[in-house]
Amino acid sequence: NVHDPKVDLTSCDREPIHQLGQIQPFGALIAVTADWIIAFQSANADDIIDARKPFAIGNNLSDYLDANALRVLRERAGWASRSQTTERLFGCDLLRSGKRFDIAIHCSDGYTVLEIEPGAQNAAADHSSAIRPMMDHLRRCEGVDKLCQGAAEQLKRLLGFDRVMVYRFHPDESGEVIAEAREGHIDGFMGLRYPRTDIPQQARALYLKNLFRIISDVSAEPVPILPEMPLDGRPLDLSQSTLRAVSPVHIEYLQNMGVEASLSISIVVNGKLWGLFACHHYSPRVLAFPQRTAAELFAQLFSMQLELTIRSAGEALKDRSRELHNRLMNQMGGGDTLTDSLDVIERTIGDLIPHDGLSAYIDGTYRSHGAAPNAEEFEAIVPALNTSSTSTIVHSDSLVGLIPAAAAFKDRVVGALIIPVSRSPRDYMVLWRKEIERSVTWAGNPDKPVQPGPNGDRLTPRKSFEAWKQTVSGRSTVWSEEELAIAEGLRVTLLEVILRVTDAQVRERT
Ligand code: BLA
Numbered sequence: 413n414v415h416d417p418k419v420d421l422t423s424c425d426r427e428p429i430h431q432l433g434q435i436q437p438f439g440a441l442i443a444v445t446a447d448w449i450i451a452f453q454s455a456n457a458d459d460i461i462d463a464r465k466p467f468a469i470g471n472n473l474s475d476y477l478d479a480n481a482l483r484v485l486r487e488r489a490g491w492a493s494r495s496q497t498t499e500r501l502f503g504c505d506l507l508r509s510g511k512r513f514d515i516a517i518h519c520s521d522g523y524t525v526l527e528i529e530p531g532a533q534n535a536a537a538d539h540s541s542a543i544r545p546m547m548d549h550l551r552r553c554e555g556v557d558k559l560c561q562g563a564a565e566q567l568k569r570l571l572g573f574d575r576v577m578v579y580r581f582h583p584d585e586s587g588e589v590i591a592e593a594r595e596g597h598i599d600g601f602m603g604l605r606y607p608r609t610d611i612p613q614q615a616r617a618l619y620l621k622n623l624f625r626i627i628s629d630v631s632a633e634p635v636p637i638l639p640e641m642p643l644d645g646r647p648l649d650l651s652q653s654t655l656r657a658v659s660p661v662h663i664e665y666l667q668n669m670g671v672e673a674s675l676s677i678s679i680v681v682n683g684k685l686w687g688l689f690a691c692h693h694y695s696p697r698v699l700a701f702p703q704r705t706a707a708e709l710f711a712q713l714f715s716m717q718l719e720l721t722i723r724s725a726g727e728a729l730k731d732r733s734r735e736l737h738n739r740l741m742n743q744m745g746g747g748d749t750l751t752d753s754l755d756v757i758e759r760t761i762g763d764l765i766p767h768d769g770l771s772a773y774i775d776g777t778y779r780s781h782g783a784a785p786n787a788e789e790f791e792a793i794v795p796a797l798n799t800s801s802t803s804t805i806v807h808s809d810s811l812v813g814l815i816p817a818a819a820a821f822k823d824r825v826v827g828a829l830i831i832p833v834s835r836s837p838r839d840y841m842v843l844w845r846k847e848i849e850r851s852v853t854w855a856g857n858p859d860k861p862v863q864p865g866p867n868g869d870r871l872t873p874r875k876s877f878e879a880w881k882q883t884v885s886g887r888s889t890v891w892s893e894e895e896l897a898i899a900e901g902l903r904v905t906l907l908e909v910i911l912r913v914t915d916a917q918v919r920e921r922t
Pocket residue numbers: 421422424425427429577587589601606609610611612615625626657658659661662665674675676688690870871876
């Protein structure tokens with residue numbers, strides 16, 4: 413039953429969070445058909461709007477609103493429908509009573525959805541003018557980490573939340589707080605890691621479509637949207653809604669953290685959910701719609717800046733990878749063997765692909781640097797390695813999962829990036845990674861008593877951190893797509909070098 417707010421923790425990925433049939437009480441929702449007949453209304457519509465007569469499903473909305481306001485709404489609804497976006501209208505005198513409303517308009521399943529909030533009664537403060545200096549500040553931040561830290565600080569200034577974090581997703585969808593601006597009296601979360609399950613799949617999908625969500629009062633009773641069971645049995649799809657009530661599981665999570673208002677804005681890079689701005693406040697906080705819009709605009713501009721920063725970092729990495737290629741070609745063209753060049757590879761590859769150790773197995777001779785298996789241990793995994801294709805690299809954050817014999821050295825390294833170098837005999841170069849350090853420490857107060865809610869104590873940051881630790885136990889950090897691309901480049905270089913050396917040997921012999 414989609415209206416049952418009690419959800420079981422094992423079914424989190426299936427909870428239809430876009431169809432909970434409820435909104436938050438800081439605004440009202442009215443959804444109309446193509447001919448502006450009211451099809452859905454939130455139970456608080458009369459409280460918020462206070463028209464001359466009570467709203468009723470089946471009535472025409474034009475019977476309630478000022479003709480001029482209605483004309484503007486219809487026009488905006490047309491735009492929203494054509495461009496599949498949300499239109500915003502601030503300071504609208506809906507009833508021609510002098511009372512101002514801020515309105516969001518979008519289309520959902522053929523309905524026009526109006527979300528109506530009490531607006532500022534005087535001229536709204538011009539929040540958008542804050543954006544330019546905020547962006548100017550960001551342009552002076554170099555590299556991803558500083559850019560994110562700068563953005564967290566700027567956003568905190570704009571919104572006045574107690575804590576503003578940049579929460580970045582790792583390839584395995586776990587997350588890490590990589591930047592934080594906070595009030596001095598609260599605990600820091602910087603560096604903390606959480607498992608992927610803290611933000612279920614459908615929520616991630618939704619956050620790519622709708623970039624902004626606000627929970628203005630975690631303890632506020634949600635307001636039902638009427639009718640609770642529509643004629644076609646389908647609740648209104650609230651994916652694009654601003655007022656959408658939040659999953660009770662997540663509410664419980666925030667309550668356990670002591671958070672009373674939260675706001676998060678998606679950070680989208682190259683069409684993917686890269687991370688979130690996660691903002692917490694320790695008392696309820698309703699942000700004016702224009703202020704939210706400014707924050708959303710800032711997050712979008714920031715995402716673009718971030719995309720540029722990531723791209724130029726990627727370019728720099730490619731340059732360095734090309735350099736490595738040239739250096740190896742020169743050196744080995746000059747007669748050095750692969751084994752002789754191991755030092756060069758080691759020195760250069762370290763900047764390109766972070767690792768804890770390196771092995772080379774060439775012509776049956778084993779050499780290693782740093783954290784790595786010994787010759788005997790390596791030879792024990794060679795038969796398994798030999799079964800894989802010679803033309804692709806093999807990678808894992810837990811080699812034992814692929815090759816049981818790797819258990820012999822799991823106290824030293826667990827992750828491996830294996831580059832096959834030649835066909836016969838099989839030569840290999842391997843980069844190794846240790847288990848993710850357990851040194852990530854919990855920054856909150858571990859002795860604070862936990863008050864378990866209806867879903868037990870799993871929904872507390874501490875349990876969540878423990879859950880993350882369990883998921884990474886026995887694993888190294890994941891080899892990223894960029895790192896794999898560099899390794900693939902190195903594979904091709906090494907192959908080319910070896911062919912050259914072999915050619916030269918053949919020519920010598922003939
Ligand atoms: C949503 N979980 C979220 C969101 C965040 C987190 C940021 C986005 C919604 C928001 O704006 O608040 C998680 N928040 C965090 C983390 C930190 C933080 C990790 O501040 C760290 C500092 N959550 C769980 C478990 C489940 C779960 C176990 O921990 C379910 C099994 C569910 N989280 C859950 C759901 C949502 C969510 C359903 C979607 C809420 C919604 O948009 O309706």
